[in-house]
Amino acid sequence: MWQWLLQNGFMPHGFCYQWRPDILWMHVVSDAVVALAYFSIPLTLIYFLRHRRDIPFRWLIGLFAAFIILCGLTHVFGIWTVWQPVYGLEGLVKAMTALVSIFTAMALVPIIPEALKLRSPAELEAANRQLEAEVESRRAAERRLEEVVENLYRSNEELEQFAYIASHDLQAPLRTVVSFSGLLQQECRGRLGPNADEYCQFIVDGGVRMQALINDLLQLSRVNRDTALPAPVSMGEALGDASRQLQGMIRDRGAVIEAGTLPVVMGNPVQLSQLLQNLLANAIKYQPAGQTPCIRISADRRGDDWHFVIEDNGIGIPEKHLQTIFEIFRRLHTDDQYPGTGIGLSLCKKIVARHGGRIWAESEPGRGSRFHFTLRAVDAHTALRNWPHPAPA
Ligand code: ADP
Numbered sequence: 001m002w003q004w005l006l007q008n009g010f011m012p013h014g015f016c017y018q019w020r021p022d023i024l025w026m027h028v029v030s031d032a033v034v035a036l037a038y039f040s041i042p043l044t045l046i047y048f049l050r051h052r053r054d055i056p057f058r059w060l061i062g063l064f065a066a067f068i069i070l071c072g073l074t075h076v077f078g079i080w081t082v083w084q085p086v087y088g089l090e091g092l093v094k095a096m097t098a099l100v101s102i103f104t105a106m107a108l109v110p111i112i113p114e115a116l117k118l119r120s121p122a123e124l125e126a127a128n129r130q131l132e133a134e135v136e137s138r139r140a141a142e143r144r145l146e147e148v149v150e151n152l153y154r155s156n157e158e159l160e161q162f163a164y165i166a167s168h169d170l171q172a173p174l175r176t177v178v179s180f181s182g183l184l185q186q187e188c189r190g191r192l193g194p195n196a197d198e199y200c201q202f203i204v205d206g207g208v209r210m211q212a213l214i215n216d217l218l219q220l221s222r223v224n225r226d227t228a229l230p231a232p233v234s235m236g237e238a239l240g241d242a243s244r245q246l247q248g249m250i251r252d253r254g255a256v257i258e259a260g261t262l263p264v265v266m267g268n269p270v271q272l273s274q275l276l277q278n279l280l281a282n283a284i285k286y287q288p289a290g291q292t293p294c295i296r297i298s299a300d301r302r303g304d305d306w307h308f309v310i311e312d313n314g315i316g317i318p319e320k321h322l323q324t325i326f327e328i329f330r331r332l333h334t335d336d337q338y339p340g341t342g343i344g345l346s347l348c349k350k351i352v353a354r355h356g357g358r359i360w361a362e363s364e365p366g367r368g369s370r371f372h373f374t375l376r377a378v379d380a381h382t383a384l385r386n387w388p389h390p391a392p393a
Contacts, residue, residue, distance in 0.1 A: 036072075073097070253284050267355045322361050322363065328343060360372050
């Protein structure tokens with residue numbers, strides 16, 4: 001085999017050129033230049049592939065490089081056989097070149113449709129420009145949205161400010177109206193004509209109701225004005241405080257309040273006591289006539305939050321109102337049935353939102369209600385970082 005490849009009794013190719021230097025060197029130099037050019041192309045291709053790893057059909061470029069190297073090799077053999085008759089080996093290299101070239105040619109055909117699908121640089125640039133325009137228009141929309149949110153916050157603040165000033169400044173003249181109409185009622189009883197006593201009573205009642213409304217509005221507008229930093233608050237103590245504030249109501253209705261062990265949370269002690277006060281007052285108030293209110297308060301840990309439940313045995317709430325009752329002035333009863341201002345639950349929602357929590361209700365008419373709310377635990381330090389939480393108006 002070795003013999004067949006290297007020495008097989010032929011004459012070197014130089015004999016065909018009759019060893020004429022002009023012909024011989026023209027062939028040798030041309031073959032050498034072509035071979036050098038062929039060998040340099042794969043090197044350039046390899047360099048290109050190494051620096052552009054995103055180029056598709058890399059395997060085909062590799063195949064192409066092999067094909068070119070083999071072509072170069074056939075020219076090297078063209079030089080070698082001028083002096084050495086290694087025609088067997090030359091033929092073998094040519095056969096390998098033929099095999100690889102046919103393989104490359106065949107592999108090229110099926111990838112053409114795929115290659116045609118590739119986006120041209122001009123197309124890519126156009127797509128890029130379109131994307132950039134889209135990003136820019138989104139950024140502009142985002143900026144507009146930020147402006148709207150900022151305007152909303154500002155008008156919200158202004159509204160709160162207005163509510164605070166209006167309710168605060170209305171208190172003094174209203175106090176005068178209530179106290180002087182009460183005095184008038186006492187001093188002129190039976191002396192101002194048949195209906196006057198009743199009219200005086202209407203004025204006093206209206207004034208007292210307006211005082212309750214203004215007080216509640218003032219509380220509501222104060223929630224976000226309080227700038228005190230959150231501190232650990234014992235909810236057991238907040239409950240004690242709320243019960244003391246409601247002691248007249250609790251005594252009158254004979255209400256029974258049961259509480260499990262309540263945790264310490266991060267927050268504002270005054271607001272958290274207000275929260276419990278409103279929920280307890282509602283639980284005592286919204287009862288069928290003559291029934292003893294039974295209220296249970298419990299808490300369990302859920303991740304970073306404490307989840308509180310205040311459960312009562314009252315009249316309950318129809319399902320369709322379970323969300324709307326948290327809106328301001330939303331009442332499900334007339335003042336004659338159950339007195340109130342319709343502000344208590346929206347105050348609760350605002351307080352809970354400012355503490356980074358959530359409030360919701362579950363109920364069935366006639367089967368009592370369960371008010372749930374969450375508050376950050378003391379060890380959930382994010383509460384400190386995020387304070388004050390933006391609260392809805
Ligand atoms: P107010 O009690 O002054 O009317 P709230 O905002 O506290 O205002 O409550 C809104 C409405 O939600 C009440 O009018 C009442 O119909 C209903 N509600 C609140 N708490 C309870 C409860 N524990 N049981 C039944 N209904 C309730």
